[in-house]
Amino acid sequence: MLPPTEKDRVAPLWSLVDDGAGFDETLDALISAGLRELPGFVLVSEEDDETRVVIRGAAQVHLAAGDDVVHVVGDDTTTWVERSVPGVTRVRIEVADDVPEPGAEGALDGLLDGGLVRLAAAEHPPTADEADEVVVPPPADHDGLTRAPQTVPVDVPAPPGIPGQEPAPPVTARPVARLVLPDGETVDVDRSVLVGRAPEASRIVTDGAPRLVAVASPHQEVSSTHLEVRPGSGADHGLAVATDLGSTNGSVVVQPGLPPEELRPGVTVQLVPGALVDLGDGVTIEVVDA
Structure with a gap:
């Protein structure tokens, strides 16, 4: 292309x-x-x-x-x-x-x-x-x-998780974590959670119908669809993982006992309870036990 x-x-x-x-x-x-x-x-x-x-x-x-x-x-x-x-x-x-x-x-x-x-x-x-x-x-x-x-x-069955399709998504039996938003609202991570000023499911390939979480960004520093948090798989099974979706101003994760880590776009990072994800413009999300 x-x-x-x-x-x-x-x-x-x-x-x-x-x-x-x-x-x-x-x-x-x-x-x-x-x-x-x-x-x-x-x-x-x-x-x-x-x-x-x-x-x-x-x-x-x-x-x-x-x-x-x-x-x-x-x-x-x-x-x-x-x-x-x-x-x-x-x-x-x-x-x-x-x-x-x-x-x-x-x-x-x-x-x-x-x-x-x-x-x-x-x-x-x-x-x-x-x-x-x-x-x-x-x-x-x-x-x-x-x-x-x-x-x-096109005689190959399409797997779940492709934008534009609405398959019945697998979700975890119980949340692997909970997100605490700046306004105190909590969101369970039992499926993909898309966070941004005006998140759209079509912007990301992911499992099933995600939860869309809109956050206020007075200076427009938070991208429309900024971050994905979802249950991990493989070595990350049972934990939440985060992925920056190519946001304009980036995302920074602070894990307990570790220095701040800037997320690379498209690279998944494991989140442990107590982690803080900073999206900019005063928007910080805390990861806690479910």
Whole structure:
């Protein structure tokens, strides 16, 4: 995926991929003219059991792997952000802040035979009611990235946790923690909790229907969908974990007995009882036992 200003790059790159070029060869060709002339891009490769992602600029890639979701968030201040994740069953790429839900006004569904298209988000495999071959549908009239369409099979069941779908989400039998908000209100962490000025579930790949928690931010320092707190899995089972969702001003966690830690966007951090999460603008959330 490339910005709309880079349409001339797409055709030769797509031809290169059609001829069998791998991830590294494609990346080399993409940046051969220098990064200064390329403000942003998204490159995703699926090879064997590993999915590789490289992002430059404002974009997000969400990778569902088993019970976990890995969030890879682009950064304008670095060369690029790169991750490799094994066992990925579904990928969602977002390149716009306001992504319409499937079927909503401004969203386009249907088959594309060729050409370049604008999009705000894409999923692989795409959501479909019947096994068929379709192209990931782009929302219309959005300032997103430009790419050549790719036909992909859709006879693979979609796992839970992809925006735009409403599966029955698994939740923990009892909360793993409780969040104490600045106004004294408490929120149970028995599922995903999205915190921000005006949080939206469509901004994040997560398990099921999350709890949306709006907090006041007089100086607009807290992002609309700033932070996710959810029950952990694997080594984090039984505890709450937090992920900064690429917020503008970041999040800082202070664990008992440890120095403050600034959360890296998309990187999950375990929270212990007594932890404090500072979102800025006077918004601090305390983590306590459920």
